Every structure is written in C-alpha cells, then in structure tokens.
Amino acid sequence: MQEAILGVLRRVAVIGVGMTRFGKLEDRSLMDLLAEASIKAMKDAGVDYEEFDSVYVGNMLGSVVERQTAIATALVDRLSLFPAAAETVENGPAAGASAVKNGFQAVASGLADLVLVVGGEKMTSLDTATLTDYIATMTHPEAEYMHGATLASLAALLMKLYEQRYGVTEEHVAMVAVKNHRNALKNPYAHLRREITLEEALQSKMVAEPLRMYYSCPISDGAAAAILCPLEKAGKYTDKPVEIKGIGHATDYQTLHEREDPAVLKSCKYAAEQAYRMAGLSPKGIDVAELHDAFSILEIVESEDVGFFKKGQGHLAVEQGVTELDGVLPINPSGGLKARGHPVGATGVAQVVELVWQLRGEAGERQISKNAKRGLACNFGGFGNNTLVHILEAIRK
C-alpha cells in the first residue's frame, strides 16, 4: 500500500470543462453525447483538435447497451483527434473518476501534454428491469448477483443499519433528496429540475424497504468532459486553471456483508485519506463537495467517511443546513446524482466539471461563496468497494 506518495512529478490542471444536459435524451446516441461534451470542453479551453495526445473515455455499459466496443477509438474518429492515444476505462459507476485519474497520470508521468477525459452513458434506451439487471453485474457473481441483489437492495440494507445504529430517520434521508432537488432547479444541466417536498419524498413509492424511489437517483443519459494539461502550461489556455491537487483511490471487500463494518465505506475513507495526504490538506480545507448520492443515504455516509463529520453525525449536518448551498460546507450544489442525474460513466467527470465551475465562480444561480478555493469529489463503484476521491484547487492570480 502507498506508504508515501512521492508527490506528483508534474502538477496537473483542468483547463476546460463541458457537459451535455443530463436526462432522457431519446434521439441521441452515446457517441453523440460524448462528442457534445468533448466539443464544449474544447471550446471552453480554446484548444485545437490536433493538439491532443490522449483521450480517456469513462463508460460502463456501452458494449451491452449500444452494442459498441472500442468507444474511445470511435470518439477520436468522430472528432478527428488523430493520432491521439485513446482508451476506455470501466470501473462500474466510478468509471468517470477512473478516467480522470488515468488522464492525470498520463500528464503527470510526462507521456502526455494535453488530455481529453470524457465520461458518458446511454441508459434510458433500456427498460428499468433490464437496466437494473445490467447494473447489478458489478456485484459479486456468486454472493450477490445470482441471488438477485440489486444496488437498491444493498442501499436499503445500509439505510436500515444507519437508522438502527445512529438514529438516522427517514426524514434525514428525505432531507438530502429535497436539498439536492432544490439545487438542481438552479442547474440547467440537471435531469430533475423541480422542487420536491419532504412529504412527497416520504410518501414516494417503496423500492426496497426502507428505501423509497425519491431516495434513489433517476436513470439518465449524459456525458461530461474535462481537459487536462501540465499546470505550468495552463496559462496558455486559461486564466482560471483548477489544479488536481489530490487523488485517492482504494478498494474494499466486494460484498457488503464481508466488510469489517458494513456501515463504514472503507474504500471511501482510504481514498479520502490518500487524497488529503497528496494535497497536504485536512477535511477542514475543503469548501465544497460533490458526493456520490446514487441513494440519498450515501451522501450522509460519505460525508462522514471522507472526514467532514464524525461517524454517525452526518445526518445532523443535514438537519442543521450545513450542507445547503449557503451552508458552511455545501454538498452536491449540482443537485448530485439524485437530481442532476447519474449516467454512470459520466458521473465522476460531471462531479469534476461542477467543482471547476464552482471554483471558477461560474456556477450561476447555484454559485456557492466566491471565496471557495477547494473542492472534493467522491465517486464510487460497486456498492462502495472501489472509490476515487479527487481534490481540486483554484489557482488564482
């Protein structure tokens, strides 16, 4: 295990970002979405097509949903980015953050100077049952998948445990959903742009007791992109570079029931610790976060495991408004997976895109304090067994 990260050998900055709207985008293919997000990021950075050394695509289900493999090659072809290197990174719902990490490594290692990272997923073309099944292919084949475990059922177990052990109520979980819907209303890229009330959430359809539909993310199509280059060259493209200051990535037992404590997302904890160490920061240094709330309970659990709040106290922060847009530590200003949407391969990149906008002061109606300097993104795969944490920092003149 990483005893001591050397410190990055070349510092890396995000110089441009872009995304499609998330939602049910019926007449758009995965490739259309990846291309749109990429072109927006290129325009944002003001880069020429021929400058790219490398392209990373984060995607989970393209081979089954779109019947297409070698998607990164196809994207290079679509956008005429030849002869840029290209590959697809698959890491379940953490595919996006994995793509960002590998793009970072391409630049930090000295092998690449300009890298396009784009995550995307096309999901709404499948019926919900089929899609739920496909997504469950990330669970343990013998211990979970074959018994019909779905991600929602695993989230329900965690929610139950949290209710029993820490006095979290269904209202707390619903409050997270209500907050994220409220934020998404201010995000033109969000899938679900409408407010919901606590009552609506509490009365929504039961999916897997005690998990209700309104505590779960929607099924969305979408893509998001970010362009990376060495920090020392960022000035050529932008006067608002955002540095990727810390990266953490850790795994845990694949099944929930084997973990040391099923209420602790150890992969999340380790990834956050690594990222803080690399960035030379503690959780107190973070001004805003995008957490992986595929199910609303997860925002509470992660907010503890990344170190923002003590174990078992995340729900109190929600109750007290700490995580609201105008709170001390806004969480999921974008609306999160709950309301911005969760096209799986896109999510990890979309989190970085949102942080870049927030740290550049360009988040429009949902802009948090303009003094915000550092953001943290937590994207996880499987059910919390493979987590990436990125820490971003605004570089100000």
Added chain:
Amino acid sequence: MQEAILGVLRRVAVIGVGMTRFGKLEDRSLMDLLAEASIKAMKDAGVDYEEFDSVYVGNMLGSVVERQTAIATALVDRLSLFPAAAETVENGPAAGASAVKNGFQAVASGLADLVLVVGGEKMTSLDTATLTDYIATMTHPEAEYMHGATLASLAALLMKLYEQRYGVTEEHVAMVAVKNHRNALKNPYAHLRREITLEEALQSKMVAEPLRMYYSCPISDGAAAAILCPLEKAGKYTDKPVEIKGIGHATDYQTLHEREDPAVLKSCKYAAEQAYRMAGLSPKGIDVAELHDAFSILEIVESEDVGFFKKGQGHLAVEQGVTELDGVLPINPSGGLKARGHPVGATGVAQVVELVWQLRGEAGERQISKNAKRGLACNFGGFGNNTLVHILEAIRK
C-alpha cells in the same frame, strides 16, 4: 500531438510475469484465469499481496460474455489485494497493451510504486458466430458493423491489396502461419501446439477470399500478467529487471476505406515512431518482436510499419527466414496470436510476458539468442486504428 515526450519522469521496470496456458479452457471463468496469471506473476516477482498500489485489468468482452462488470474490483476481492486501486481498461484487442501503458503511467507519475497489470479474456464459451459478431462491435457502427463487416473480412481486403500491390503471394502469408505454429510447438503456454505444412495451410477452409482459416488466429481463453515498479526499486525483487523503455500509442481513421493509404497501418507507424523516440532507439536496435498477427498478413504489414523492413518487403524477410527463431530478427517466438492464441484482452500483456522471458533468457526451447537485449511488442485494436507499441530492454548487471 506529442511534439516531444519529456522523457519518463520515473523509469519503470517489469519485475515479474506469468500467464495461463491459452486454449479452450472449459471449466475456468474469466476471473479464474485472471487470478491464475496474477498469482504466477506475483510468485515470479516474489511480492506480497499487501504491497500493491494499483491493479489494471485489460479486458474487452467480460460484460457481455461473463455478464460481469467492474472486473478489476472483483479481481482485487478474489486475491485480497485491498486497498489497491483498480480499474479495467477496454481498447478492443489492444486492451492488454493499454493496461500495460496505464500501469506504466501510474508508476511513472509517482502515484504508485507497485502495479499489477493483467489482461484476460474468456471467449470459447460462445459459439463462433456470436463471438464474431461481438468482436465486430469494435468496427464503425454505421460504415462497417451494420453492413456485416467482420474483422476477417477487413483482413481479407488488406491481404488482397498486398497481393496486388506488392507481389505478396498466398504462400508468403501461409509461411508466416507455418513459422508461428512451429514456434508455438516450443511454447508450453500456446493454444495450438502442432506443426502445420505449407500445403495444409494453402488448402485450409476459405473464410473470406483470399483469407483462409489457417491465416487466422484461433478463438482462445487465457490471461497474462506483469508486475511493474520503479526501476530504482526493481533490485529488491529481481536481479533481472526488464525496463519499459519506450511506449507509443496512436489512432487512425476507424474505417479502412477512409485511411490515407489502406495498405499502411498509420497508427502502427506513429506508435512505433513514438516508442523509438522515447527509447532513443531506431528499429535496428530491436532484437526480437511480438507482432499482432490476428491474421497472418498483419505480421508482414506490421513488420514494415514498425520500421523493420521497407514497405512492401516484409514478405521477402519471411521468405529469407529473417524472422525465424534463429533468424536475424525473430518475430513472434511465442507463436504469436496465430498459434499461442488470442484471448483479446490478454494479448497485449502476453506479448510483454514473452519478451520478458526472452530478454531474461528464460524462454526454454524457443529461446532466441541469449544476447538479445531489446524487444518490441505491437498490439492493435480495431482493425489497425488504435495501436500500442512497447519497447522493453533487459537491464544487465
């Protein structure tokens, strides 16, 4: 485009390798194969399980063939490599080399000290027609796939063009297959371990005129693994480290018919040029090569495009025995994809494994000259639109 690679910021060595036998491995799952190759590489390097920082899996079809995603997470779970980072890299048949490259970048960037790279594929559980269709999902959706283009049909077009333009005969193509079968007979890991005669090859079943079955690789299961660490720490594990001295990775138009010259694999040419530049070498510096002969004509074309022979003269080198085990420049001593087999995600890693064995002087009956110091591997995805070249160099005391 990469004007000048900085030179690697941290030099990277392969300190251990291992692979399963390739073939029709009926009672083994993809995970079984990945685990076996990984454990062999760990034993070879003498590393402890808990030392790993990162795991890369190269795989193309696991989500459709095995109905499993997040395969890298599952491998970490299977081998108890927690909390190592883990992700799967998909790049069609170049997934293996892409995994090696990303493992290299993890070390070279300073983010990781010990990385496991393993490529694998389970293919024989599907019938040939279904598999041929799945593999064709890497072709262009509208310009190729929907018209029924398969990889074999594209290879047939290239073979025809080579016959017409360069006077290559069917015998030349058959000679490549005969040589690679002969080499595989000496490789205990190979799928097809039997000699074939020129006559047998020339009379084998026609697949897509002028391409016959014996000019095509078999359908195989298998996995291969390599362990990477910083060169300066390699001495802790082995007295025979092999440095990854050069890496090149380039793309080209996805469809054959759009390329500047369909007889030139430009992605291969560019990738080789990058790799030579990074290694500070010319083609003359290479003592042995593993080329991507999914179809035998490709060994001839690639041997030209990586710079070993002039364009249109690769077949003459075959004729003159230059590429035989005891020739001046042995190509595919392992038996190549033709006879060692081609479990797609495994191939790029298996090429590296073979070169490591050759450069350490551990290739047994198929060992080329013990003076061989540098090897080149060429792994390509799509039909030659996404190619990686790795140059390995033995570090001798």
